[in-house]
Amino acid sequence: MDIRNKIRDVGDFPKPGIMFRDITPLLACPETFRETIKLLADHYRGQEINAIAAAEARGFIFAAPLALELDVAFVPVRKPGKLPFDTQSFHYELEYGTDTLEIHTDAFSKGDKVLMVDDLLATGGTMNACIKLIEQSGAEVVSCAFLIELGFLNGREILAPHDCFALVTYDD
Amino acid sequence: MDIRNKIRDVGDFPKPGIMFRDITPLLACPETFRETIKLLADHYRGQEINAIAAAEARGFIFAAPLALELDVAFVPVRKPGKLPFDTQSFHYELEYGTDTLEIHTDAFSKGDKVLMVDDLLATGGTMNACIKLIEQSGAEVVSCAFLIELGFLNGREILAPHDCFALVTYDD
Numbered sequence: 329m330d331i332r333n334k335i336r337d338v339g340d341f342p343k344p345g346i347m348f349r350d351i352t353p354l355l356a357c358p359e360t361f362r363e364t365i366k367l368l369a370d371h372y373r374g375q376e377i378n379a380i381a382a383a384e385a386r387g388f389i390f391a392a393p394l395a396l397e398l399d400v401a402f403v404p405v406r407k408p409g410k411l412p413f414d415t416q417s418f419h420y421e422l423e424y425g426t427d428t429l430e431i432h433t434d435a436f437s438k439g440d441k442v443l444m445v446d447d448l449l450a451t452g453g454t455m456n457a458c459i460k461l462i463e464q465s466g467a468e469v470v471s472c473a474f475l476i477e478l479g480f481l482n483g484r485e486i487l488a489p490h491d492c493f494a495l496v497t498y499d500d
Numbered sequence: 501m502d503i504r505n506k507i508r509d510v511g512d513f514p515k516p517g518i519m520f521r522d523i524t525p526l527l528a529c530p531e532t533f534r535e536t537i538k539l540l541a542d543h544y545r546g547q548e549i550n551a552i553a554a555a556e557a558r559g560f561i562f563a564a565p566l567a568l569e570l571d572v573a574f575v576p577v578r579k580p581g582k583l584p585f586d587t588q589s590f591h592y593e594l595e596y597g598t599d600t601l602e603i604h605t606d607a608f609s610k611g612d613k614v615l616m617v618d619d620l621l622a623t624g625g626t627m628n629a630c631i632k633l634i635e636q637s638g639a640e641v642v643s644c645a646f647l648i649e650l651g652f653l654n655g656r657e658i659l660a661p662h663d664c665f666a667l668v669t670y671d672d
Contacts, residue, residue, distance in 0.1 A: 350584050357573070392527075404524065406557075412510035412520040435524070
């Protein structure tokens with residue numbers, strides 16, 4: 329698939345032993361970027377979805393065009409101190425320390441069907457925090473869409489029973 | 501204009517006396533979000549542009565759909581430690597302290613015509629740093645496009661002689 333050919337492997341980033349999957353060549357190729365959005369949209373078209381949400385920053389790159397393509401709201405999930413209106417937060421554990429994500433309290437209505445989007449599914453920690461944050465507000469996360477899934481990190485298991493969909497999977 | 505109606509004023513954010521222009525209602529309305537991208541694209545269609553670049557995070561929300569609409573490369577400008585390949589940096593002064601922005605060294609070719617995009621032109625400090633970073637690489641910034649311009653902060657003067665275009669301007 330051309331999408332996989334536009335993802336560049338960069339070794340030892342962000343630390344030794346880690347192979348980073350670099351999406352900047354894909355973003356530099358409008359045909360492939362457009363195909364990526366189309367394939368994600370085709371997978372979800374016809375499903376009941378009211379909004380697409382994504383955590384900053386790379387998630388925004390795919391979520392914004394996908395929201396336009398599916399004709400639904402785009403909701404940014406942000407780090408603390410970025411959203412100006414009344415917010416609700418979710419605190420979660422990282423490998424070292426903790427982090428917090430926020431949404432506006434009026435971002436969702438009870439019963440909204442939300443598609444979460446990110447570029448990469450690794451261990452699923454950030455996406456799991458997004459799901460919990462959004463479901464606190466009474467909305468439902470119907471699926472999580474990714475460009476890339478690192479299958480060997482078993483992020484899907486963390487996110488279960490939520491549905492996951494990825495365009496490109498790496499098995500090692 | 502409907503775009504202005506979808507921008508919410510939030511007082512005293514991020515600090516007392518500041519009126520924050522909140523774009524989340526616009527992002528929640530796909531018709532208005534689409535119209536925003538269309539108006540920006542219409543302004544630049546037919547101009548010689550090879551790439552659109554934007555600094556994280558809100559800039560990505562407008563730059564990615566605009567790059568798809570204009571059929572050109574999208575280049576993310578990032579905080580340090582985010583880009584995995586060889587990078588070049590630009591350090592700049594903020595009100596308190598300094599900050600750094602990075603691009604990949606292969607993001608642009610000499611002579612590339614680049615359109616910079618962000619949601620907001622305030623004092624122009626971040627955009628000016630982006631321009632200097634990109635022009636270090638031999639590319640040319642042909643214009644800077646914004647959803648919102650805070651005219652009373654005179655950001656345009658900082659960015660001159662670079663061209664600026666904004667869809668919505670606030671005069672106080």
